[in-house]
């Protein structure tokens with residue numbers, strides 16, 4: 001039996017002729033604007049398929065007649081960026097860190113580049129921003145073990161410190177006064193008290209007096225008469241409150257008994273020359289540069 005189409009009395013609309021248990025279905029057509037929009041989207045997609053890359057095929061994909069390729073566009077833009085960087089890198093390659101520092105624009109580029117290289121290569125030891133941590137020295141202050149001029153910093157970065165990889169690495173070794181039997185425990189206690197009197201923390205004046213002679217004989221040649229330190233030998237200043245290996249009495253005694261001999265890897269050969277210069281300028285600019 002064909003479906004019976006009739007007018008619904010309440011709404012005045014036609015029914016579809018379907019009826020279930022006395023419930024009839026109204027025939028409500030889609031609004032015209034919606035239908036046309038729908039057709040428009042179909043036409044749009046067909047046009048898109050023709051113009052732009054769209055369908056995967058066994059060997060690749062349909063390329064589209066416009067020849068648009070976003071991957072190529074990205075590559076072009078990257079190449080542009082590299083070319084722009086290249087201009088700066090060439091200048092950095094040709095100049096010394098001091099000359100880079102004297103050129104405000106170049107300095108800005110080098111600082112940003114140095115900061116990025118520092119985060120990847122140096123922060124694991126020296127902490128973010130060169131704040132220092134554990135036995136790795138802070139690079140933000142003006143306390144320098146090996147010197148804080150641009151030349152000193154560049155040398156420390158290029159060759160590293162007490163490593164076996166670079167024959168030009170900075171090297172100077174504090175003797176193991178206790179472990180090698182140069183001083184006994186009592187003498188180490190005395191010289192520690194003498195060292196502490198500079199920062200006003202000595203607790204035993206008799207020991208300070210005994211320690212003075214020991215210090216002059218065994219320590220002053222590296223750490224200086226007045227504990228001022230000596231960057232040429234990498235001997236830290238002892239007359240202030242900054243301690244790489246800890247300022248507690250036991251920690252200072254432990255260092256004198258058997259020094260730690262901190263090691264830093266060389267970066268020449270691992271990082272480009274330009275990167276090392278940028279790092280030099282960056283570290284120098286962290287606050288303590290001389």
Ligand code: HEC
Nearest residue numbers: 121122125143144145146147153156157161262263264279
């Ligand atoms: C594996 C750990 C380690 C890494 C990585 C490292 N350093 Fe060092 N660095 C050290 C240690 C340890 C010292 C101190 C050595 C000593 O006792 O004299 C040091 C010292 C320095 C000094 C001399 C500080 C002074 O007071 O004279 C500079 C400058 C320096 N590092 C810069 C860098 C830069 C820049 C990088 C990244 C390219 C870097 N370091 C990566 C461990 C590290």
Ligand code: HEC
Nearest residue numbers: 173174218219222234235236243244245246259260261262
């Ligand atoms: C040959 C040079 C040399 C002599 C001699 C020497 N030192 Fe050192 N001293 C160093 C160096 C280099 C360091 C750097 C630390 C390291 O990595 O071992 C250092 C580090 C230290 C430190 C740790 C400083 C810190 O910031 O934590 C103390 C303390 C110290 N020396 C005390 C002494 C005393 C006391 C004597 C004499 C009994 C002495 N040193 C003799 C070279 C020397």
